[in-house]
Amino acid sequence: MQTLKRAVTAEEFEAFVNLPENADRTFELVAGEIVEVPSNPYASQIAARISMYIGMYLLQHNIGHVTGEAGGYIVSGERYAPNVAYISKLRQPELARAGYNPNPPDLAVEVVFPTAPETARLLTVKVANYLAAGTVVWVVYPETKEVEVFVPGQPAHILNREGTLEGGELLPGFSLAVSAIFPDEPAAAP
Numbered sequence: 001m002q003t004l005k006r007a008v009t010a011e012e013f014e015a016f017v018n019l020p021e022n023a024d025r026t027f028e029l030v031a032g033e034i035v036e037v038p039s040n041p042y043a044s045q046i047a048a049r050i051s052m053y054i055g056m057y058l059l060q061h062n063i064g065h066v067t068g069e070a071g072g073y074i075v076s077g078e079r080y081a082p083n084v085a086y087i088s089k090l091r092q093p094e095l096a097r098a099g100y101n102p103n104p105p106d107l108a109v110e111v112v113f114p115t116a117p118e119t120a121r122l123l124t125v126k127v128a129n130y131l132a133a134g135t136v137v138w139v140v141y142p143e144t145k146e147v148e149v150f151v152p153g154q155p156a157h158i159l160n161r162e163g164t165l166e167g168g169e170l171l172p173g174f175s176l177a178v179s180a181i182f183p184d185e186p187a188a189a190p
Contacts, residue, residue, distance in 0.1 A: 007032025013079060014099070026069055029079040031125045042183070043113040046142055047083035049181045050109055054086055057167070057174045064088040064106070064171075065095050072100040073108075076129035083140075084109035086170065104133040106170050113142045136170060145182055 008016075013029040016022065027036055047068065054066045065087055072081040085105035087095070092103050108130050112119060123139065127150055130137045137150040147159045151168070159165065159178050167174025 008034055010077060010079070017079075026072070026081050027079070030122045031078075033122075035122060040113065042142060043083070043111045045183055046113075046140060046181055047109065047111050049183075050138075050140070050176070051084045053176050053180070054084065054171070054174070057171060061171075061173075062089070065092070067095070067101075067105075071095070073105050074100050074102055075104040075108075075126075075133050075135065078126075078129060080108070080126060080130075082108035083111045088170070104130065104135050106134075107136045107138070109138045109140065111140045111142065136168070138165060140181065142182065145178070147178055147181075 008029065010029065013027070013034060016034060017027050027034055029035075051066055051068055058064060058066055067085045067087075069081045069083050071085060072079055073085060073087075079100045082105065084107075086107040087101070087103060087105045091106065092101070095101060110123065110126065112123060127137050127139065131150055131152045134152050136152070139148040139150070140146075141148070145161045147163070147165060148156055149159060149165070150156045161179045161182070163178045165176045165178060
């Protein structure tokens, strides 16, 4: 007999993440489930590269804020910690100083590594909620060196290493070669 799990409320989630033993951990609330955000140096390096390029753009065009996975956001009532996120200063002049940012980001970048069935299921929920909130999503797959781009109201498309990510209306004039976000591959053994 299968037992149904009760969904966790936003209030229960907030109480859980504020426990002292969770102070140095990052969690998301996805589809009523508390999920610890997995971390590994390789995925973090890819996210850092994307954040660096967006950050350099924002130094020249002071139009918004870029955050890493420690900068969580409230999206469709849930709590997400995208690896990289951007929110415009027009929508939010200053970021929240505590807790999860009350507004969803304009752009969310999710680096998926390694991929697993449970990760894919939760990612589907997150992407749907991001899109419902009007957020553009870049899902980065290091294993295949591809980025899946989701824009609200448009069909998703996949870019390979030869593709270019475009900032569109969110980051006018911004472009980033997909190949630039992946660390150099180690040389093959002789």
